[in-house]
Amino acid sequence: MQFGPHLVLALIEGAVLSAVLALMASGLSLVFGVMRVVNVAHGEFFMLGAVTAWFVAAGTGGGPAIAFAAALVVAPLAVGTLAALADGLVLKRIAYDPERTIVATIGLLYILQQATLMTFGPAARPVEPPFNRRIALPWIGQTDEGWGLIWPWGLSVTTYKLFVIAAAVVVLVLLRRGLGRTRAGLLMRATQIDRETALAFGIPVGRVYALTFGLGAGLAALAGVLVVPLQQAHYLMGGDALLLSFITVIIGGLGSLGGTLAAAVLIGMSEGIISVFFSPTLAKIAATLLVAFVLVFRPQGLSGGPPR
Amino acid sequence: MSRGAKAVLLHAALLAGLLALNWVLPDYHRGNLARVMVLAVYAMGYNLLFGYTGLLSLGHALFFAAGMYGLALPMHHLGLGLVPAFGAALLAGAACGLAVGLLALRTTGVAFMIVTLMFAQAGYLAILIAGAWTRGDEGFTIPAAARQVLGLDLTEPGVRYLAAWALFAAVLAILFRLVRHPAGRVLVAIRENEERARLLGYDTHAMKLLATVLSATVAAAGGAAHAALFGYAGASFAAVQYSILPLLWVLLGGAGTLVGPFVGTLFMFYLIDWAADVTPAYMLLAGLALILLTLFLPQGIMGLVRGRLRWLP
Numbered sequence: 001m002q003f004g005p006h007l008v009l010a011l012i013e014g015a016v017l018s019a020v021l022a023l024m025a026s027g028l029s030l031v032f033g034v035m036r037v038v039n040v041a042h043g044e045f046f047m048l049g050a051v052t053a054w055f056v057a058a059g060t061g062g063g064p065a066i067a068f069a070a071a072l073v074v075a076p077l078a079v080g081t082l083a084a085l086a087d088g089l090v091l092k093r094i095a096y097d098p099e100r101t102i103v104a105t106i107g108l109l110y111i112l113q114q115a116t117l118m119t120f121g122p123a124a125r126p127v128e129p130p131f132n133r134r135i136a137l138p139w140i141g142q143t144d145e146g147w148g149l150i151w152p153w154g155l156s157v158t159t160y161k162l163f164v165i166a167a168a169v170v171v172l173v174l175l176r177r178g179l180g181r182t183r184a185g186l187l188m189r190a191t192q193i194d195r196e197t198a199l200a201f202g203i204p205v206g207r208v209y210a211l212t213f214g215l216g217a218g219l220a221a222l223a224g225v226l227v228v229p230l231q232q233a234h235y236l237m238g239g240d241a242l243l244l245s246f247i248t249v250i251i252g253g254l255g256s257l258g259g260t261l262a263a264a265v266l267i268g269m270s271e272g273i274i275s276v277f278f279s280p281t282l283a284k285i286a287a288t289l290l291v292a293f294v295l296v297f298r299p300q301g302l303s304g305g306p307p308r
Numbered sequence: 309m310s311r312g313a314k315a316v317l318l319h320a321a322l323l324a325g326l327l328a329l330n331w332v333l334p335d336y337h338r339g340n341l342a343r344v345m346v347l348a349v350y351a352m353g354y355n356l357l358f359g360y361t362g363l364l365s366l367g368h369a370l371f372f373a374a375g376m377y378g379l380a381l382p383m384h385h386l387g388l389g390l391v392p393a394f395g396a397a398l399l400a401g402a403a404c405g406l407a408v409g410l411l412a413l414r415t416t417g418v419a420f421m422i423v424t425l426m427f428a429q430a431g432y433l434a435i436l437i438a439g440a441w442t443r444g445d446e447g448f449t450i451p452a453a454a455r456q457v458l459g460l461d462l463t464e465p466g467v468r469y470l471a472a473w474a475l476f477a478a479v480l481a482i483l484f485r486l487v488r489h490p491a492g493r494v495l496v497a498i499r500e501n502e503e504r505a506r507l508l509g510y511d512t513h514a515m516k517l518l519a520t521v522l523s524a525t526v527a528a529a530g531g532a533a534h535a536a537l538f539g540y541a542g543a544s545f546a547a548v549q550y551s552i553l554p555l556l557w558v559l560l561g562g563a564g565t566l567v568g569p570f571v572g573t574l575f576m577f578y579l580i581d582w583a584a585d586v587t588p589a590y591m592l593l594a595g596l597a598l599i600l601l602t603l604f605l606p607q608g609i610m611g612l613v614r615g616r617l618r619w620l621p
Contacts, residue, residue, distance in 0.1 A: 038418055093603055098418050099364055103559070104602045106552055110595025117589040239548075243429070246422070285433045292426040295419045296411050 005139050005155040007273070014272025016161050016230070019168035020223045022264035024241060025248035026175060027219030029260045032249065034192045034212045037096050040105040043242025044112040045083060045217040049075045049224025050127075050233040051120050057127045065130040068229070075225045076218035083217030084210040091213070092206065109238070116235040129160040129229035164226045171222065176257060188212055220245075243284070244271070247291050311619035312488075318620070319484060322567060323477050330469045338465055342472040344570075344577050346533045347557070349479050351569030353526030354554035359564035360487060361519040362499030366421045366551050367428030368527050370408065373435065373546035374400040375528025380541035381441060383454055390457045394532050401528020402521050404431075409520035413513065425551065432546040447542025455539055468537050475533050476570075479526055484566060486522075487621050495519055499564070527554075549591070556594055559601045562608030566621050571609050 028042045053071035060067040086108055094100045134156045141150040179185035190198045191208045199205050223241075224233075231237075244267065252263030267287075274283040326345070333341065350372055357363050378400030382388040388396065412423045436444045455462040462468050486492045497505040498512050506512045535541045544550075553576075554569075561572025576597070583590035605612070614620040 038422070090599055090603065099421070100602050100606070102364075102366075102418065102421055103555065104599050106555075107595040107598030107602070110552075110591045110598070112595075114589035114592035114595060118587060118592070122588075250422075279437075281433050281437050285430050285437070288426040288430045288433070292411070292423045292430070295423045295426075296414050 002141075002152070005152045008137065008139070008155060010273045011269065012157050012161065012272075014269035016164050016268075017272050018265045018268025019165045020227050021244055021248055021268045022172060022261050023168050023223040023226070024220050025245045025252070025260050025264050026172060026257055027216035027223075028245045029249045029252070029257065030188075030219070031213055031216035034188050035096060035209055037091065037098060037101040038105070039213070039216065040102055040242070041086075041108040041112060042216070042220055042245060043238030043240075044109050045079050045220040045238075046224040046227075046241045047116065047233075047235065047238035048079045048082070048112060049221025050228040050237060051116055051224075051235070052078055052221065053225040053228045054120070054125050054127050054233045064128040068127070068130040068225075071127070071225050072222070076221045079221035080214035080218030084214035087210045087213040092209070096209070113235055113238065120233075120235055122235065124232035124234040126232045127228045129158075131159050131163070132229075133159045135159065160229060164230070167226060168223075171219075172257075172261065175219070179257070184211065240284075243287065247287055250291050250294055314619050315621050316484075319480060319566065322570075323473075323480065326476070327470075327473055330466060330473070335465050338469050340577065340581070341574075342465075342469045342537060343534075344574050345472040345476040346530055346537060347553075347577065348570040348573040349476055349533065350527050350530030351554045351557040351561070351573050352479055352483055352566075353523045353528075353530060355558045355563060355569045356483065356486075356495075356526065357519055357523035358555065358558055359562075359568070360492065360499060361495045361516060363516065363519070364421055364555070365412075365424040365523075366548075366555070367408065367424030367426070368523075368554055369546050369548065369550035370424075370428040370431040371401050371404055371524040371527035372531035372534075372550055373431060373543075374404040374524070375531030375533075376535045376541045376545055377435070377442065378528060379532040380448070380450055380535045383450055384448060385441065390455065390462075390536060394536065397528055397532035397535075398525055401531070402525045404528075405521040405524025406517075408524070409517045413516050413520065425548070428546070428551050429548065432543060432548075435543045435546050442541070442543065445543045447540055447544070450535060450539045450541070452539065455536060462537055463539070472533065472537060475529065479529065480566065483526075484621065487566065491515070491518075496564075552594070552598075556598055556601075558608070559606075560597060560608055562610030562612070562614070565608070565610035565614055568608055568610035575609070
């Protein structure tokens with residue numbers, strides 16, 4: 001294949017990754033924005049979403065479409081509930097102290113990951129996509145009668161990949177409207193702006209925190225469900241996902257979902273292109289160093305408000 | 309008896325007890341305890357930064373690995389002797405500590421944790437990329453013939469135990485001096501209230517940098533000793549897990565206490581050793597321990613003891 005079609009393939013991969021990343025990173029950003037804590041277990045919620053999708057698909061009959069639809073509903077709800085429970089049982093009791101929360105969520109990370117290893121096992125398992133038609137894409141090239149449309153072998157996109165992108169866009173639009181137009185969104189924004197004042201005005205901050213933590217985890221789980229037909233479910237898949245969401249949130253700056261979304265597209269696209277053309281390990285080194293240097297030289301990226 | 313004398317006596321008694329165990333313990337536990345003492349050196353290095361200076365790093369595996377590879381690579385590829393290789397390992401650890409410190413200390417709190425985590429991850433990936441020399445995840449062994457120092461054979465269990473003990477004792481003694489020295493007091497002052505320490509006229513940034521370099525060097529000594537005594541260097545020792553473990557050991561034993569890291573390492577080592585026989589998911593225990601400690605025992609075991617014995621350093 002020539003360079004052009006190759007690049008288009010890389011861009012498609014990048015767009016799918018951007019969509020998944022945007023969902024995950026929005027969850028992480030929301031939790032940091034409202035609760036001012038970094039959730040290191042966020043990648044494990046993503047992994048739990050994928051693993052739950054496998055269990056649901058294995059447990060429901062009636063074909064891959066129904067099983068997948070069920071997973072799309074069940075996994076985010078189940079994982080979100082679990083996260084809200086963890087919030088009440090652990091984070092609330094340490095009063096959301098930033099450093100102790102990181103230590104506690106590292107603990108949560110190991111518990112979720114290792115519990116998955118004990119139940120789901122060390123193997124990677126696939127989930128069948130609900131639909132997966134290949135759509136060949138045209139390219140402009142030299143044909144027998146001069147320049148015209150050609151159909152290079154291998155240049156194609158599947159309907160499922162298009163669905164992932166569309167689903168992410170729909171969910172993110174809903175999330176934005178939910179935060180902007182509903183009462184729950186209003187309470188969240190009020191808590192984000194000033195926790196003390198929100199409390200003084202009778203906003204149930206404790207419940208807002210549990211809801212936010214659950215919602216953040218639910219978004220990660222949804223991303224996990226969407227990803228599992230493309231890459232198999234595995235108990236260690238949360239690590240890389242966490243790293244990428246970290247990068248996205250830190251590059252995008254906190255507070256606005258818009259920044260996170262723009263960063264998700266940027267990171268997803270460059271990751272798609274880099275992993276097609278370069279060594280993935282080298283790309284990861286560049287990414288980790290990028291996060292470190294952004295934090296060192298632009299600390300307002302993560303801290304958002306004044307340091308506490 | 310004065311408080312100082314009591315503290316000296318207590319730590320001397322601990323060291324004497326550990327020394328005596330060499331002639332009491334069966335080989336299996338002697339090997340385990342030698343490993344615990346080496347890992348406790350790593351934990352003590354971590355504790356200097358976390359427990360005494362109040363800086364929570366999530367990237368100490370970088371320094372442990374710097375020591376391990378700083379010793380193993382020159383021995384393996386250049387045929388360097390054990391003693392100069394150990395010196396190279398300490399230098400590698402100090403250099404990494406200086407580089408990370410200069411950059412990461414520009415941040416505080418949560419950002420500091422993430423920056424250190426990212427540097428350690430970059431180091432881990434760099435070890436994988438340099439697979440031609442490091443053999444990546446698989447790692448390489450240091451032949452028994454090279455693990456000799458001053459006519460002593462470090463592969464022999466008794467000698468290995470005594471070597472681990474000697475390093476442990478030396479580091480404990482150095483840190484004992486340091487934390488009672490005025491410089492150590494300044495570190496604690498920074499932990500308690502950096503603003504106030506600065507107002508008192510201390511150059512807190514320089515002190516934090518010094519603490520980072522010392523902590524990295526001690527961690528590297530642990531890594532180098534691990535490679536020398538157990539004859540293996542592998543990338544898994546540079547992975548995230550090895551950054552989390554010293555945090556866990558120090559939290560469990562008691563942050564900001566001298567013997568806390570050893571107590572925590574000993575306890576967790578045997579707990580995980582036992583759990584690994586039962587299930588492959590033994591890190592589950594580490595996760596549970598982290599959460600339970602944050603919730604119920606943030607001061608750790610020795611912190612609890614110190615609540616009774618106020619003179620413990």
